[in-house]
Amino acid sequence: MNIKNICCIGAGYVGGPTMAVIAQKCPHIKVTVVDINEARIAAWNAADLSKLPVFEPGLDKIVEEARGRNLFFSTEVDKAIDEADMIFISVNTPTKTYGKGKGMAADLKYIELCARQIARVAKQDKIIVEKSTLPVRTASAIKSILDQTGNHVQFQILSNPEFLAEGTAVADLLHPDRVLIGGDMSPEGEKAIQALVAIYAHWVPKENILTTNVWSSELSKLTANAFLAQRVSSINAMSELCEKTGADIDEVAKAIGMDSRIGPKFLKASVGFGGSCFKKDILNLVYIAKSYGLNAVADYWEQVILMNEHQKQRFSDNIVSTLYNTVSGKKIAFLGWAFKKDTNDTRESAAIKVADNLLSEQAEITVFDPKVVAERIYADLEYLNTRSIAENQKLLKVSNNPYEACENAHAIAVLTEWDEFKTYDWNRIYDRMQKPAFIFDGRGILDKISLETIGFVYYKIGTGD
Numbered sequence: 091m092n093i094k095n096i097c098c099i100g101a102g103y104v105g106g107p108t109m110a111v112i113a114q115k116c117p118h119i120k121v122t123v124v125d126i127n128e129a130r131i132a133a134w135n136a137a138d139l140s141k142l143p144v145f146e147p148g149l150d151k152i153v154e155e156a157r158g159r160n161l162f163f164s165t166e167v168d169k170a171i172d173e174a175d176m177i178f179i180s181v182n183t184p185t186k187t188y189g190k191g192k193g194m195a196a197d198l199k200y201i202e203l204c205a206r207q208i209a210r211v212a213k214q215d216k217i218i219v220e221k222s223t224l225p226v227r228t229a230s231a232i233k234s235i236l237d238q239t240g241n242h243v244q245f246q247i248l249s250n251p252e253f254l255a256e257g258t259a260v261a262d263l264l265h266p267d268r269v270l271i272g273g274d275m276s277p278e279g280e281k282a283i284q285a286l287v288a289i290y291a292h293w294v295p296k297e298n299i300l301t302t303n304v305w306s307s308e309l310s311k312l313t314a315n316a317f318l319a320q321r322v323s324s325i326n327a328m329s330e331l332c333e334k335t336g337a338d339i340d341e342v343a344k345a346i347g348m349d350s351r352i353g354p355k356f357l358k359a360s361v362g363f364g365g366s367c368f369k370k371d372i373l374n375l376v377y378i379a380k381s382y383g384l385n386a387v388a389d390y391w392e393q394v395i396l397m398n399e400h401q402k403q404r405f406s407d408n409i410v411s412t413l414y415n416t417v418s419g420k421k422i423a424f425l426g427w428a429f430k431k432d433t434n435d436t437r438e439s440a441a442i443k444v445a446d447n448l449l450s451e452q453a454e455i456t457v458f459d460p461k462v463v464a465e466r467i468y469a470d471l472e473y474l475n476t477r478s479i480a481e482n483q484k485l486l487k488v489s490n491n492p493y494e495a496c497e498n499a500h501a502i503a504v505l506t507e508w509d510e511f512k513t514y515d516w517n518r519i520y521d522r523m524q525k526p527a528f529i530f531d532g533r534g535i536l537d538k539i540s541l542e543t544i545g546f547v548y549y550k551i552g553t554g555d
């Protein structure tokens with residue numbers, strides 16, 4: 091089967107970059123990314139490439155090359171579905187906030203809406219690709235909706251989970267460790283799998299394209315995120331022990347990371363993991379395990395989340411206790427709000443919870459982040475619903491200058507590992523702070539010795555006195 095026309099539903103952090111790379115690598119395929127969010131589509135079409143809704147290093151160049159040639163962003167969802175041979179579903183799958191499974195299960199309403207829309211519009215056979223992260227066995231629900239509400243055309247459902255990491259999305263898409271494609275084991279299923287393999291084969295070596303049954307593919311994505319988050323929680327658990335014992339977490343991480351059975355990646359202790367995926371996907375895994383009565387399995391994975399919550403809490407508790415047990419009326423400067431460097435995504439960022447805790451102690455916070463806008467920061471706090479919008483705006487300010495953000499502060503908290511923070515004129519910052527001038531480095535990126543030489547009182551996750 092030769093695919094000429096692709097539609098992707100959902101122009102978010104996954105749909106946008108993934109389709110941009112497919113369009114760049116397959117100029118003979120027309121790729122249309124659709125979304126119901128008009129502002130987002132307008133931003134993808136912005137002439138000024140610095141206004142793209144997703145910030146990823148290198149993405150602007152790829153969009154510039156392919157957009158208008160064979161890459162299109164549109165709000166005309168029906169039209170794009172109708173024209174496509176292959177449809178990627180890349181919509182959001184947040185944790186349910188209501189009903190059965192509230193706070194744990196994945197909310198599949200956006201997926202179901204897509205399936206119903208495809209069923210209504212499709213007049214020719216199509217391959218549907220689950221790009222969103224979905225609970226195991228979702229493909230059968232999609233198939234049932236398509237077959238029972240459609241126009242009697244044939245659908246093949248593939249699972250093709252995305253393993254990119256925000257901040258390195260373009261590099262991850264161009265050189266993936268592997269591409270995973272799950273499908274039906276029938277001859278038609280095999281044909282559909284091969285059609286998608288052929289697309290990736292334009293730039294991914296064949297041996298890195300794995301094909302499996304659809305359930306293995308769906309479950310592998312949840313498993314990958316659970317294992318990655320578990321490494322962060324494991325090293326963070328050891329960071330607390332390091333602070334008590336005088337061991338240094340970076341030295342421990344280096345020593346264990348050189349063990350080839352463990353490996354060096356994802357061993358950086360921090361204030362806690364964030365991002366839209368780890369928490370929701372693990373909660374979803376926990377929910378699935380519980381629904382099969384596998385309570386020991388569920389408890390095991392839930393602990394990864396509990397450890398992460400603990401890490402954020404103890405970071406803010408430490409700020410309060412170090413600042414003589416009160417931060418009321420004290421200015422605390424936050425360097426960073428994004429959940430990690432090189433992205434403007436703030437979903438589940440540790441900064442949100444740390445800020446919320448400190449605001450509850452009546453601290454006055456000023457935030458500087460190189461890529462996150464003020465509206466996003468206030469929206470993140472409003473979502474928690476801890477205090478009124480007016481109170482959030484009174485207690486928390488956003489600055490677009492790091493030196494201004496730190497001026498007169500009692501303490502600085504580093505919440506994101508942006509490289510530029512290392513290059514600041516820390517003497518200048520110190521001179522204009524309250525004394526003693528504290529730094530709480532939640533990412534372990536600054537140089538302890540030079541900061542202490544300047545006069546700062548420096549605390550780093552995972553290092554004791």
Ligand SMILES: NC(=O)c1ccc[n+]([C@@H]2O[C@H](COP(=O)([O-])OP(=O)(O)OC[C@H]3O[C@@H](n4cnc5c(N)ncnc54)[C@H](O)[C@@H]3O)[C@@H](O)[C@H]2O)c1
Pocket residue numbers: 099100101102103104105124125126127130167180181182183200203204221222223224252253254255256366367
């Ligand atoms: N963000 C990541 O790093 C990442 C990595 C791998 C996998 N994933 C998974 O990919 C999926 C998408 O994640 P994301 O971060 O891109 O989400 P996102 O919220 O950035 O984007 C989803 C988009 O889908 C749109 N949408 C929702 N329903 C729609 C509909 N019916 N029709 C048209 N558009 C619709 C929304 O308006 C939104 O713009 C999730 O399942 C996520 O778990 C995310």
